[in-house]
Amino acid sequence: MQYTDIGIDLGTASILVYIRGKGVVLKEPSVVAFDRDTDKIRAIGEDARLMLGRTPGNIVAVRPLRQGVISDYRVTEKMMKYFIQKALGKKTFRKPRIAVCVPSGVTEVEKKAVEDATYQAGAREVSIIEEPIAAAIGAGIDISKPCGNMIVDIGGGTSDIAVISLGGTVVSASIKIAGDDFDEAIVRYMRKKHNLLIGERTAEDLKIKIGSAYRRTEVDYMDVRGRNLVTGLPRTVKVSSEETEEALRETTAQIVETIHSVLEKTPPELAADIADRGIVLTGGGSLLRGLEDLIASKTGINTMTAEDPMTAVAIGTGKYVEFLAGYKED
CATH class of the missing domain: 3.30.420.40 (ATPase, nucleotide binding domain)
Incomplete structure (x- = not known):
């Protein structure tokens, strides 16, 4: 049936x-x-x-x-x-x-x-x-083997970091910091730095188009419209991808810190597997440019994003x- x-x-x-x-x-x-x-x-x-x-x-x-x-x-x-x-x-x-x-x-x-x-x-x-x-099954990892895999799933509201072996979770941590917090960090930054009030949809747009978690050689720019907090009138500001890196620094650092603490709790045999196989990122939040580079530079472990992280x-x-x-x- x-x-x-x-x-x-x-x-x-x-x-x-x-x-x-x-x-x-x-x-x-x-x-x-x-x-x-x-x-x-x-x-x-x-x-x-x-x-x-x-x-x-x-x-x-x-x-x-x-x-x-x-x-x-x-x-x-x-x-x-x-x-x-x-x-x-x-x-x-x-x-x-x-x-x-x-x-x-x-x-x-x-x-x-x-x-x-x-x-x-x-x-x-x-x-x-x-x-x-x-996330591990969807990323094409065979989770039934006795081999350590590290998955970092960054969604909209939570980021889940886990070491998986033999079809189960060995060590995991879940933090309430993810894509939505990236947006909020951008809103706060625009208010503080440019005296500009923007909505969460505009912030998300900015994150998707030029957002970056790591310093890049080429710099992208985008015009952002919002309300000037001093005059109360609509205004447009040109924002660079370097500024988004600055805006997101604190939030991305917390994700990296959690990855670090999960690695610290990982049994040595599995930690060796992860050092070999690398860290796999999934979830919409992992689409943020430069996130792979940031995690790789801070942990020294090769980091890659799953083929279609959203799904x-x-x-x-x-x-x-x-x-x-x-x-x-x-």
Whole structure:
């Protein structure tokens, strides 16, 4: 009997849905816009993201997941239901088996909330999988071997750093510093250095286009529009990629520090494997330019980014469902 197996990467910034045999079928921002007066949901996903920071008083665009954890249960449940239906299309009669990915540092209560929300959204069976393991599978690493692999998964709300061997996590750390904090650091820097107030979408744009974590030889520039805090009027400022490096320095340093502390706790045999094989970066946050170079220069270990870092966790979650299914069918 063929059931539909779904893997969901429930991220702070975006939600990806993977369906067995089809790959990643849906990738949308995890944003919901609802009307305060009627309590009805107005938009979900990309449509809602465009409303961030641009809504009238009665409509609020919110992210129901904060730092990888459900902060608004009711809205998350509705959002998941919407995405699952959108991914499967209308013609499903059987309830799917769903694997959902959570950051490695979540508590049992938080896991239970994700599980309940997934059942409410229409799952027949739910498996919860930790992010670094999903990221490793998605990055194409064979996790079943007795060999140490280090994964650094930088998402929107959390960064998960783990050493994996024999299909399990040996040492791991999860910090609530990731892509969103890069944006916030840029907002703070622009306010302090240029007296310019910018929104989080503008900050994200700046990070994607010219953001850098490491000094580069060529310098990129970008015009940034915002509100001048002195005059209160709109103003445009030219920003260089060197300035973004300065703005992000503190935040990226915290990620490097956590990698360092995980390496310190790693058993020597596995540490030797990591020195040979290198560190693998996944997650949208790893797309920040110069991050590989920064980590490599601070740890002395070769660092590379997975082929498609954005979808690695979703693919890994889906493959994990298949791995479990294969397990059960034997």
